[in-house]
Amino acid sequence: MISKLLDLFPSHTHPLTLVSDADCLLAGEATLKELKKRGFEIIQEDDPVLLRYRAEESRPFTAEHPIIIYTTGELEDLPYDLYQTAYRISLSLHQFFPNLAYPIVKVLSPQQIEKLELLQQPEQILSRQKTIDYLLSKIFGVDMNVLNQPQGLIEWLSEYHHRQNFLPDLLKENLVNQLEKYPLYKNWDVNLLISDDKIFQNFIQQQWKLFVENSFNENRIGEVEVPYAIPFRNDPELQDMVPKLVRYGIIQPLQINDGTKLPYWVQPGVSAVDPRFQRLKLLFEEVEARLEKLKKNLDSGWEDWNQFALIWSELCSYLYLSDFEIQPRQKSDFNRFIRDLDPLFASWLMNNYSTLGVLRLPNPHHVNHIPHYLAHLRDLKKIDKVVLLIMDCLSLADWQVIYPKWAARHTDWDMKTKTLLAQVPTITAISRKALISGLRPDDFITKFKKDISEEKFWKLFWSQQNIATDRCQFVSLRYDRQNDQQAELENPNIDAWCLIDDTLDKLTHNAVLGATDYQSSLQLWLDSKSDQNSIPLENMIEWYLNHGYSVFIASDHGHVEATGFGQPNEGLIVQTRGMRARIYMDHLFAKRVQKAFPETYLWDNDGLLPNQAAVLMPTGRQAFALNGQVVVTHGGISIDEAIVPFVQISKEGM
16 A cells, blocks of 8 residues: 555655645654655645745756645645645555554554555455454454463563554553453453563563562472462463563563572573573674664664664663672673664764654654654543653663663552654753743744744744633743742643753753763662652642643653763854754854764755754764863764653553
C-alpha cells in the first residue's frame, strides 16, 4: 500500500498539493522520509495566521520545490486561493484497506499502519471481530494457542514491552477479554500487565523472588507448598526464558550467598555479589550489540534509536553512582562507545530531525508537539484538567535515577515514560519556549516580533483550544518560598497548569567537578533526609493527582559532561553564546568561525529554525570553554542532550 500511497505524490509534477488526511496515513516515518526524498516540504498549521505566513514564506511554489499543505480536516476549510489553484488529495484508510473494518483499523498508530501496509491483505471483507483478530495476529504477534500458557504469555509480554509496539485500547480490551477466560490467569491482572511495563516487571520480579526464596533458602524449615502464579519449578520453557528476562531487565538478579549449587537455569537470576554488577555487565553487552546493529543499518528509524536511548541512559545512570565502583575495562569500553555513538547519532539526527518534526499528531516526536498532543488527548476525552511540569535539564539518565525513588515512595503512582526529541539547539531559550508554546523556533523568533513571555505563549495556546486565559496558569516554582506559593498553586479552578522546576538545571551548572559531582547532587536532592529535597515537588504532584488532574512531566533538554577546547572570539556577531552551541544570524560568519574550530557541526536549514539562522556545535563531548575545563552543560546534539523523557503520571483508581 505504501507504494500506492506514494504514487499520489509524483516528483516534479504539482507545485502545490493540498492533502486532507483524517486517518494520518502520511504520518508514518517511512512515508515522510520518502516524501522528503522526493523534494516535498510539508506544512501543517491549525492556526490560520501561521498557515498563511508559512505558505507565503514558501512562495513561489514550483515543481522543483513542491509544497504539501496538510490538514486532518476538510480541504474546503483551507484558504480559498490555495484551494483553487492546488492539486487536491483526500486520503482514507478505506481506500487502501477496503476488506478491513474501518473503525478498527483507524485506532492503529501511523507506525502500525506502515507495518500493515507491508502485509498481504485479506481477500474477503472481514467483520469487526475478524479484523481485530487479524490485526492482533499480524501486527502484534498474538497467537492464542501460545498465549494460553504462562510461558507463552510471559514471552509475548516481554517482547511487547521491549519493542514498545503498544496496543490501542480497543485491541487491548479485546485481548484482555480473551485472556481472562483462561482459569490459569484468574490471579493475574492481565490488563495492567499489558498496560504498564513496570507493573509487568514487578510481577515477574515478585514471582521470581517468591520462587527462589521458597525453593533454595537454606534456612527454610521443611517443605512449604507455596502457590505460584508462574510455575518456574516445573516448566522447562519458562526456565529457558530466565536469561532473556534478566537481559531485558525484567528479572533483577537476587543476591544470595552462593549460587553455584543451584540448577544451571536459576543462576542467571541470582548473584553472590551486588546484583547491580551483573546488571551493569548485561547493559554493556546490550549497548555493544545494539550499537553494532545501528552502525550496520544507517537507515535505522526512531523506534530503533528510542530503544537504544533507554538502554544507554540506564547504563549512564549506573556509571555515575558514588557507591558503585566501575572497573577500568568498563570505563575504557564506555569511552569507546561514546566515540562510536556520538558521530553515529549526530548523523542520524541531522538526516531525520526535520522529518520527525513535520507532523505533530497522533504521536509527538519533538518537544514542541507536546501542547498539541495534550490538546488532542483532551479532545478525545482521555484527559480533562492538565498539569505540564517542565523539569528543566532533565535527562533520560536522570529519570532512570528519579523513577525508582518516586515509585518506592508512591506505590499508587502509575508513571508511563515516552521519549521525545528536544529542540535543536538544546538550550533553554529555544527548546523550553518551543515546548511551552507548541511553536517552531522560527515562529517565535521571527513571526512574533515582540518578546512574548513563556507565560503569554502558554495562555495563547490554550486560548486557541477554547480555554479562557484566567483558567490557565504559568508558575515558576520557588522552593525557598514554597509556603508563599501554596495558595497560588492549589487552585482547582485552573484547567491548564504549566509549572517550571529549574532545580536540575541549577545542579548542572553548579557541577564544577563533572558528571559524578552532578549525580551526587541529584542523589542528595532525592534523599528525603536532605535539607533541600524533592519531597515538596512530589507532594505537589500528589495534590494535583488527588484533585483530578492529569500530570505530565517534560524536559526541554538533557545534558552532557564535556571538555573545553577553546572559545571563539565573535564580538557582537553571535546571537547566543553557549558552551555547546553558538547561534548566528549570518551563515557566512558561522562558516568563518567553523574554519577556526573545525571540530564542530554547522546546523542550519532544518525547517524549524529561521532560514537565516546557523548553529555551530562542537562534535563529540567538547565544549566552547577554556582548554581542558570539564563542564556539565547542554546545547549540542549528543543523544544525552537530544532525547528526553516525557512522562505521564496517573493514580491507580482515579
